Amino acid sequence: DAGVIQSPRHEVTEMGQEVTLRCKPISGHDYLFWYRQTMMRGLELLIYFNNNVPIDDSGMPEDRFSAKMPNASFSTLKIQPSEPRDSAVYFCASSPHGAGSNTGELFFGEGSRLTVL
Amino acid sequence: QKEVEQNSGPLSVPEGAIASLNCTYSDRGSQSFFWYRQYSGKSPELIMFIYSNGDKEDGRFTAQLNKASQYVSLLIRDSQPSDSATYLCAVNAPGNMLTFGGGTRLMVKP
Numbered sequence A: 001d002a003g004v005i006q007s008p009r010h011e012v013t014e015m016g017q018e019v020t021l022r023c024k025p026i027s028g029h030d031y032l033f034w035y036r037q038t039m040m041r042g043l044e045l046l047i048y049f050n051n052n053v054p055i056d057d058s059g060m061p062e063d064r065f066s067a068k069m070p071n072a073s074f075s076t077l078k079i080q081p082s083e084p085r086d087s088a089v090y091f092c093a094s095s096p097h098g099a100g101s102n103t104g105e106l107f108f109g110e111g112s113r114l115t116v117l
Numbered sequence B: 001q002k003e004v005e006q007n008s009g010p011l012s013v014p015e016g017a018i019a020s021l022n023c024t025y026s027d028r029g030s031q032s033f034f035w036y037r038q039y040s041g042k043s044p045e046l047i048m049f050i051y052s053n054g055d056k057e058d059g060r061f062t063a064q065l066n067k068a069s070q071y072v073s074l075l076i077r078d079s080q081p082s083d084s085a086t087y088l089c090a091v092n093a094p095g096n097m098l099t100f101g102g103g104t105r106l107m108v109k110p
Helices: none
Strands: A005-007 A011-015 A021-024 A031-038 A040-051 A053-056 A063-069 A076-081 A088-095 A114-116 B011-014 B019-025 B031-039 B045-050 B056-058 B061-066 B070-076 B085-095 B097-100 B104-109
Touching: A005 B045, A005 B085, A011 A021, A011 B104, A021 A088, A031 A076, A031 B056, A040 A063, A040 A076, A063 B045, A076 A088, A088 B097, A114 B097, B011 B019, B019 B085, B031 B061, B045 B056, B045 B061, B045 B070, B045 B104, B070 B085
Parallel strands: A011 A114, B011 B104
Antiparallel strands: A005 A021, A021 A076, A031 A040, A031 A088, A040 A053, A063 A076, A088 A114, B019 B070, B031 B045, B031 B085, B056 B061, B061 B070, B085 B097, B085 B104
């Protein structure tokens, strides 16, 4: 399997612009997670989906952030408008059974490094 | 108080020594505990998980869990320079989520 695929790997944009990050999970994985990683706050869960349905979005920082999963093989995380404090590495991860189970391994993509100027 | 606490380090050990990484968590209902390794500029990868009190060994790695003390640790025996990375402790939260600690940076010096 190709693993979790994220795009773009790097994005540099100006404040106020819309940013869309994309993720293709591992085929057959029912759970998809979006995390954000910064030096100050570490790895934070933003939202997760089970069978394409958003289950918990309590980590989404504010209304500027939105995430969708239109089908089992694709998800997007959108920031509109972007701000400098959104600069971070955004990871997408998928899991076959969810993170709390006895086989709760998360498989991470390589991340999208976002810089907002 | 953060839900999962780790000393940020860096923890510096000489090659061949035992590295001891520690993690505490606040939710007594947590059942699953994971250690992820993250090399600089890379994504986290799972190295061990533990569910029961006591020790679990896998090669040079040993995970230790004490639920009464809400404490998880990772021991790395015969540390190698290739073990230099950030080690993330993760704990399952209610539902199917994982909460990560801030990570401990380990440096193994030749």
